[in-house]
Amino acid sequence: MVEIIKYKGFDHIWQYSGPWLYYLLAAYISLPILAYKLLPYFFHSRRASTRKSVLILVLGDLGHSPRMCYHALSFSKIGYDVSLCGYIETRPPEEVVDDLNIDIVPIGVVHNVHSLPFVIFAIQKIFTQLKQLVKILWDKGAGIDVVMIQNPPSIPILLIVLLFKLFIHRQWKVVIDWHNLNYTILNLRFQNINHPLVRLMKFYESFLGRFADLNITVTKQMKKFLINDFGFDKSKVTTFYDRPGMQFKPAENKQPRKEHEIFQDVKNIEQYRILISSTSFTPDEDFDVLLDALELYDKSDKSTTPPILLIVTGKGPLKEKFVQRVIELDYSPKVIVKTAWLTSEDYPIILAQADLGISLHTSSSGIDLPMKIVDFFGCGVPVISLSFPAINELVKEGNNGLIAEDSTAENIDKLLEKVFTDETLLSRLKEGALLESKSRWDENWMSVLRSRFVNE
Known part of the structure; x- marks a missing residue:
């Protein structure tokens, strides 16, 4: 016969437990709190130093991340030790x-050497970068006061830092130094703002970004977006415009046009108008429209239009396609197109030789600004830019450049003819x-950001 055991609850436990059970429960509840409070001191002790330190993290090429390099120099000038x-x-x-105040710490580049599908390679890349970032943060973190992150990319760097x-x-x-929005860049691949990965990226950026102590934006429109759309605290968002470094300065003469190798095989180089652009050859810049515009310019019967030498600097995934298109178009000597991968020393020298810069940046978000235009202005070179919502914060129509509201080849051709045949306009x-060019990075940084990192 089965004996039925009557449930008595926990009363018998409390009856015979004594005070030790209360101590055990108190320890059980308090241990996680103590661990949270004591963990930092258990693993790391803060180094004794009178100097502050900043860790600047860039998941990109430092040689082509001028804004972050300028940040490093500015921190150095206010007495910080910098790990870049x-x-x-x-x-x-x-x-x-x-x-001497800047220590450059390399992060290994992850390449898709096995041609893996996008999602699989993305996962592999994230885990590889995660391992590298953990090591850097573990080794360097104890004596750090400020951690500055370039965004995008935000995965996995933003989560691991927080x-x-x-x-x-x-x-x-x-x-967080916001150069653009990561989810809009990802959307260039899917062309669907409601794609699950795009929506996940948007949530990731908007949620984690709120935990930053300071968000720096490159435009006022981006600041407005982070506050209104992402729900960031207004007091934690500030706009800091890009400004050129001291290496970008107007040319005193055009002598390098004869001396530098990029010009040496161009006959009668002094007759050419030099048009320049820099790019990473990515989908957010459509160079086909410029090449088509130059084809129209080349076939124009107008004898008043001067010949053009277009120099496109940079490298990226679509460069080979660009070069092949130039070969297919087979321009006459009236239009010469050259690509160049210039050193950080040569780039401002060549840039200063240009008569006009052109930016085909369309902005995945519409609220960032291309650094290349800032560099053009640093060298005193006016620009033609495609139109997008934030561009008016940098390019002033008819003052320091022209904005192509209609981004067709026909319109670009008309603008080129207009600038290169109207000396009064080009001079203005x-x-x-x-x-x-007189507005420089150092003065702007000290005015806008210095007080955020220096206790007076």
Whole structure:
């Protein structure tokens, strides 16, 4: 016969437990709290130093990340020790390399050598970068006051930095420098803002970004977006416009047109108008429209239009396609197109020789600005830019450049003819660009950002 056991609850446990059970429960509840409080001190002790330190993280090539390199130099000038971490595909500017306060820490580049599908390669890349970032943050984190992150990319860097701050280094001040929006760049691949991966990326950026101590944006429109659409605290968002470094300066003469190898095989180079653009050859810049415009310019019967030498600097996934298209178009000597991968020292020298710059940046978000135009203005070179919502914050129509509201080849051709045949207009645009060249990074940084990192 089965004996039925009557449930008596927990009363018998409390009856015979004594005070030890209360102590055990108290310890059980308090241990996680104690671990959270004591973990940072258990693993790391803060180094004794009178100097502050900043860790700048860039999941990109430092040699072609001028804004982050300029940040590093500015922190150095206000007495910070700087660890500048990123890819070393090209040599960073000499002033960064030579600065004794700046320690350059390489991050390995992850290439899709096995031609894996996008999602699989993305997962592999994230885990590889995660391992590298954890090592850097673990080794460098103990003495750091400020961690600055370039965004995009935000995966996995934003999450791992915030987790380190939450559990280990709560003295960190986390700063995100917003160059663009990661989810809009991802959307260039899917062309569907409601795609699950795009929506996940948007949630990731908008949710985690709120935990940063400071968000720096490159435009006022981006600041407005982060506050209104992402729900960021207004007091934690500030706009800091890009400004050129001191290496970008107007040319005193056009002598390098004869001396530099890029010009040496161009006969009668002094007769050519030099048009320049820089790019990473990515889908957010449609160079076909420029090449088509140059084809129209080439076939024009107007004898008043001068010949053009177009120099396109940079490298990227679509460069081979660009070069092949140039070969197929087979321009006459009236239009010469050259591509160049210039060092950080040569780039401003060649840029300063240009009569006009052109930006085909359309902006995946519409609220960022191309650094290349800032560099053009630093060298006193006016620009033609495609139109998008934030461009008016940089290019002033008819003053320092022209904005192509209609981004067709026919319109670009008309603008090129207009600028290169109207000396009065070109002179006015150059004066506006020269005026822009007087506004420099150092003065702007000290005015806008210095007080955020220095206790007076």
